[in-house]
Amino acid sequence: MADLANGINAWIFLNEDEPPNTNYNSPDSCFQALINYKTYNSATFLGLAFFVIAPASNGYTIEIGNASHQGGMSNQDYLNAVLHDARQVNPNIKFLATMGYSGNNTLAGIFANGGDPQAQATAFANNLVTYLQKTGMNGLDIDWEGYLSDTMTKDQFRILFTTIRQVFDQQPVKYYLSFTPASPTKSTDYPTVNSAFDFVSPQFYDGSSLPEYTKAGISPSVMGYGAQFEPGNIAPNSSAQQVWNVVSSGFQSGGSQYSYQDIFMWRLNSGNFQFEQAQFMILSQLANPPSGNAFDDTAIIAAAGNPIITQVTVRSGDVLNAIQSVNTGTGPYNTGTQNNETGVFTTLQHGGNSGNGQVATIPYNDPIVSISGYTGTWFGWQCVLQLTLKGKSGTTYGPYGSMANASSRNAFSQVAPSGQSVVAFKGSTVTVPLADGSQPAIIANLNAVFA
Template sequence: MKNSQFPYGINAWIFLNEDEPPKTNYNSPDSCFQSLIKYKVYDSVTSLGIAFFEVVPATKGSTIKMGDSSHPGGLTNQDYLNYVLRDARQVNPNIKFLATMVYSGDNTLASIFSPGGNEQEEATNFANNLVAYLKENGMNGLDVDWEGNVSTRMTQSQFKTLFSTIRSVFDKQPVKYYLSFTPAWPTNSIDYPTVNSAFDFVSPQFYDGMPLSEFVSAGISPEKIGYGAQFEPGNAAPNSSAQQVWKKVSNGFTSNGTSYDYQDIFMWRFNSGNFQFEQAQFMILNQLANPLPSNTFDDTPIVGAAGNPNITQITIRSGDVLDAIQTVNTGTGPYNTGTQGNNTGVFTLLQHGGDSGVAKTIDIPLNDPIVAVSGYTGVWYGWRCVLQITLIGKSGASYGPFGTMNGSAMQTPFKQSAEAGQSLVAFKGATVSVPLANGSHTEVIASLNAVFAKPFVAQKLNEKTLSL
């Protein structure tokens, strides 16, 4: 179940022009696009903003089309758009697609209006053509990236006419179409009453440094505001990790003495030069916002999206049995580089299990990864669970045992070992709720399986960046 705190969900952009790693294309097994499918990153997305669409002439007025770009193998952006619409929906049938409009050049939304033209007629023609395009392509709305040329060439009057007309045409449709506004900063060309009446949600690009107060002071209703996030190199807190963003947004914000929730989180983007870091952080962020609905857990997809980086820190809670486990993975590959530009990406996964027992944090050297996990399962006061675990490093270093096994019965030993060249990268398993002496309950680890893999490191041949 999605977290009702964010009525418009956890969203992300994807920029179809760029291929990572270089010289791959959409269909290459190690491409950033295939990672979204393989690890089901799309399953965490409410709305996907697909960048960038342009305004082009139509039979009557103007409409939109995917911007042009060529890719290895003769593929085009239109091919990529068709693939994304097909594949993302196969992973997540409920995903929504927003056409993110280009903000620079001569084909922005400002080009809808011609000198001396009838602005209302031009806006109406565009809105009708826009709906026809969205219907034909199975898309769900328009996302307006407000910066650059579009923000300087469109007048405030044109802003009001265009977006109030789009809203009116959207509202006449039998299904819901969404209008999203993602400004980099407030401008005099924005008609703020229209923002508040026409747009479903507004996600300022806070990572560009403009504080929330500036958007509210300019006239955007705090009831509309979401949070624009980014996990690209050079970003500072609170955009350095999923946990930082979650800490920032989870408690909402206060404006003029009134408390508000953010309407969504919108992240730029899924396929930049550190796509493994971005995709994994997005998945962690989604788990923070939408806790797992069952007692099972599996960190494999998140760690896989990150490129299978080694576990470098484990926090284990234990007493009689294994109460909880939480890992930190550190990647050194070029595509899981973190935001601080130190050629490493740190992924703090969620804790699995409860808060009973004593917490012990162990650091695992990158050059001495865990290659075996052993221990005992059994019955503890009638509950089947993991009684004890021990971790073994490649050098033979031993960590543990964790769990005294006091009060247990049917102690069954187990050992899971890595194949040559592999190391421990994740855990999957299940928890069970058990009663405590004081009448409360806690979670303990009911089953645990170690996941071993060889880190995936793609060759990075060049750097390409684009700002939203």
């Protein structure tokens, strides 16, 4: 399994508003969705893009790049709002200032006017710490590509990032340095990457491969995984499960097995932000399965725009052992990366692997509008004994669960309001110790979520 010492992370590109003609405060904006559905809870680090260098009284410091938004808001307004709102949702979130890779004010500009490179790097590092302290941010993220990687020399790379590391390490609190390259370059000083940076997340969605980076000289021990859930690049990811299948198995390098140190995702606010945000939340659950017995897919599916359930996988025997749904959306902001007409969201399985598995395929034009069945006592434990799903046309799926060995039963039924359907499930599981020594996890209670 992946260690993911530095967690599940994502970027936000502050310049862009989605849907078009919204701003940060619009009720339907991508930024409000991050708050409403608590997407920030899934992030360890949040990279805010893109920062540039700016003159200071001594050398250079950083500032957020300029952009204007509806209603007269600026990128600085957006930065202030994200820093506040994300921390309100997730007090433990850490913020990285992601440096721009193009234009006239990249990090290479620190050295543009000649002078002593070490003095320039030291002045910048000190000014950077002052900025981070003032804003409450936690470190610097380097998007290594384009003009920046073409312009900065290997010596400048070594001097700058070694100096930042040294100044960071002199502080009473931990500051982080992250490296997110699009490809190996001749201007990268790889010993500095391995010694100065806390983690490295290659942009694999740009088409580069892990062996390219390890062969170039990046230590496998700092390697993370760069993911993307928007179309357009060479190799965007198709789903949270696809990313997790790669990352969870780790990788081989030099005859040894390694774990990825993080997943860094570009980004939470593109033109298919509902797909991105929901996949990010699912990915976080895959990496950090929810503790306790309760489950609730409401927020994930709401972040996806409440798409229709198109598949339900049920495991059952005497009782309902497990349930898992697949939702498919056709909205403009939840398109997938492999087929731009649909966004497919596979939630986690709730319950154990006992019982027999059955898959119900739900036609898109005949959504599930009710669930019914029985709860009761099975070997002394309260649980869902049987479940039946019903489509709008009256088509039924199930019943799942024979109710054998039940000592009591009570009927239940939940029906969607007019014009709505079942879009998610919430409930809890329980582990039952049986006389034969087995301990199956089963569904203790189940409720439909309608939208």
